[in-house]
Amino acid sequence: MSGFDGARVVVTGGTRGIGRAIAVAFARAGARLTVVHRTAGEPVRELGAELTALGAEHVLVRADLTTGDGARLLAETVRERFGGVDVLVNNVGVDGHAKFEDLAEAEWHRVMDHNATSAYLVTNALVGLVPDGGSVVNVGASVALRGRPLGVHYSASKAALVGFTRALAKELGGRGIRVNTVAPGVTETEPGAGLPPALASRLAGMTALGRLGRPEDVAGAVLYLAGETASYVTGATLEVDGGI
Template sequence: MNGLLESKKALVTGGSRGIGREIVLEYARAGASVVTCGRHSSEALTSLSRELKDVGGQHRVLIADVTHAEEVDHLVDECRATLGGLDILVHNAGVNSRVPFPELLLEEWQRIMDTNLGAAYTVTQRALPLLSAGGSVVFVGSRVATVGLPMGAHYTASKAGLVGLARSLAKELGPRGLRVNVLAPGPMESDAPMPPEARQRFEHGVALRRLGRASDVAGVAIFLASDLAAFVSGETINVDGGV
């Protein structure tokens, strides 16, 4: 435990795996009390609960679909009951798919938008009364927001929307002492197998010649949540190894 987030209270959506899981665990190790959620009951959520118990502290792992306002309300109510308030809000819940634009159905466009962008609106608005002055809101976006992604117009648009949302909220909520920023990961390692030629192509496009790890993103998430970033707001920080 490095103490950077000692006594801080955090809500992290989409914490069951990948980047979200790493942020949850690193926040807990840094001294924060964390409430997090996953969309469905899963072994990943169960194992996360076990890991948080090993870390120690006051944490809650819940099931909540953040695309449904009533489930967001339940999530925020749990934060109020368990933590009493919030210093940190991380919207990490997200989904992705690859679909050629001519074949992109409205239902799939809306599914991606509802989770990646719509839920950021809902969670932030509902959690706002719990956020205290000096608090930090972090949206987990994507590097593709500014470079584009073939067969990913819907995903790219949703992540680009987070940038505009963050910049506007930074101006609106700044007088309340709240900071709002975007974390934009580049090509990342994942649990899914990747063909060697695809890996080589991605790595060749990164200055550091490797894919990112969840821990790379979590480290910057700790910075943005901590007092070290007390004068950082409205920014998008690319964590992409130099794409």
């Protein structure tokens, strides 16, 4: 991939799964990266080594983006290191499973804070650093448009991103800043981990393409929406779910 040579890109939640694939794809396309993580550990070190091997200028930032302080720390780091951000990818997110009648208030807030509030906090902190013609891509989920049993809070949090995207696109359109959402379906972020094999097989069989998604599938959609090929696409939600 090409077309992002020298572009200043921020990827939140960028050291695992989909976020990592997005960061690596931008690095291969020539971008300069700020990648945000919440927890230190081997995935952070591995990503740093891979970005270095790719020759990508980058900085890894540890911050809790469910808080205003964390978002402001990120903004200050971006300002000092790169002077601005051309592409912001809001990828922070968590999953959650609970019957609605058993859904605790704390669990509701945990999922909403990660999946929706973080996008507001980060975008609000960084929007002044985005030049005219920049791009914001939010990573949502296709269940936002269908709903998921045992996941009212998760579905609601991802649906919030759809409205956030549509409204913010209208506010920022005058500056030529495009705002879009990518909505992945079931994605196998770590092959062989997570879903039980029988369930994974059943879900794959429900898709038109006969397989689960891969992080690289989502990364490709993000780069499309962030790039010039999608210069007249804004306020959109692009489902990347294999036709489930």
